[in-house]
Amino acid sequence: MSDLISLPMIERLVSFDTTSRNSNLELIEFARDYLAGLGARCHLVPSGDGGKANLYATLGPADRGGVLLSGHTDVVPVDGQDWASDPFRLTERDGRLHGRGTADMKSFIAIALAHAPLFAARGLETPLHFALSYDEEVGCIGVRGLIEQLAGFPVKPAMCIVGEPTEMQVVTAHKGKISVRVHVRGLECHSSLAPQGVNAVEYGAEAVAMVRALARRKMAEGPFDDDFDIPHTTVHTGVIQGGTALNIVPADCTFVFEVRHLPGDDPRAVLDELRARAEAELVPAMRAVDPAAGIDWDLYTEMPGLDTRADADVVAFAKALAGRNDHAKVAFGTEAGLFQTRGGIPTVVCGPGSIGQAHKPDEFITREQVALGEAFMRRLMDKLCAPT
Numbered sequence: 001m002s003d004l005i006s007l008p009m010i011e012r013l014v015s016f017d018t019t020s021r022n023s024n025l026e027l028i029e030f031a032r033d034y035l036a037g038l039g040a041r042c043h044l045v046p047s048g049d050g051g052k053a054n055l056y057a058t059l060g061p062a063d064r065g066g067v068l069l070s071g072h073t074d075v076v077p078v079d080g081q082d083w084a085s086d087p088f089r090l091t092e093r094d095g096r097l098h099g100r101g102t103a104d105m106k107s108f109i110a111i112a113l114a115h116a117p118l119f120a121a122r123g124l125e126t127p128l129h130f131a132l133s134y135d136e137e138v139g140c141i142g143v144r145g146l147i148e149q150l151a152g153f154p155v156k157p158a159m160c161i162v163g164e165p166t167e168m169q170v171v172t173a174h175k176g177k178i179s180v181r182v183h184v185r186g187l188e189c190h191s192s193l194a195p196q197g198v199n200a201v202e203y204g205a206e207a208v209a210m211v212r213a214l215a216r217r218k219m220a221e222g223p224f225d226d227d228f229d230i231p232h233t234t235v236h237t238g239v240i241q242g243g244t245a246l247n248i249v250p251a252d253c254t255f256v257f258e259v260r261h262l263p264g265d266d267p268r269a270v271l272d273e274l275r276a277r278a279e280a281e282l283v284p285a286m287r288a289v290d291p292a293a294g295i296d297w298d299l300y301t302e303m304p305g306l307d308t309r310a311d312a313d314v315v316a317f318a319k320a321l322a323g324r325n326d327h328a329k330v331a332f333g334t335e336a337g338l339f340q341t342r343g344g345i346p347t348v349v350c351g352p353g354s355i356g357q358a359h360k361p362d363e364f365i366t367r368e369q370v371a372l373g374e375a376f377m378r379r380l381m382d383k384l385c386a387p388t
Contacts (some may be wrong), residue, residue: 005114018134039120041057054146059116059124067384068131069160070163073134076104083361095366095368102357108163109163159314160345161314167369169327171306172309177260178258200251207255207274208237228330233260240254
């Protein structure tokens, strides 16, 4: 593995089990100590309970903006997945480097960290910033606190590159997302007396059918943006729970759905439409049996989309680093939308690996993609450092 300088660092980062339910502090403290040893100015932004943290670190001068490289440290669970090798031990098979987070997205972080000593040794004329965050996989939670603190810094980065897996293609836009939890409150009774109860599962199913009908309409009527891999807003129910026994009319049903929306397609309008239809078509019949019955809607996470102009400076800059002139728009979400909308930092997404490998058993990144990521860092070095 010695031909690629980043491989030992990828191996090290994969070894940290930073599944979102766990702490990421061991990885963050490792990265902090590593970068501080190179002379970086390091700043931790802890979670409210102190069990996790973001790391913001800077190499180079402090009086100008510079370039921010951003990545999340958490990974999705491996529970129930059939892996051919230990998910938290980097394993190479046929030119593929397997391990949880290799694609999404520890390899990008590792490539950046592995090249940090080279940036430091060569001498940075323009600063290089590192942002490592927590809980991206459960709603881009951690980075929000980091972005809030950046607003108070005397100088913030001039641009940001989020290294999610795009196979080193520059991504200028991605969809936003809202996640909604719906609680249907019915009235419990013996199933032999079903008309005297309010069946929360059945009303929940009708509400889910409304979600599905709206998804079909978005697919048929748009709005559309054909530059996206999925060119319309999508609406999807992922989990439903309710009932205790067949002979009991259930009093409760909960389901969660998401709206992944095109930039410019208001997801709250989608939620408002669904809520209004349910209130008009379902709730009156429920309350005719029990006035206390009803449906509660909780928007519990919201992630803005990214929409960077194709002619923006950050796009041209990232294309030069990637060594390619094309760009794309993608359906999956990232922290990039938050950096741009809340942080006011021009942002694109560009990183090694394929999103098609993310979250799967035997997740992998190829040696070729790692090599392309390393070439990206060498070109960045030429842009930011003193001439050799």
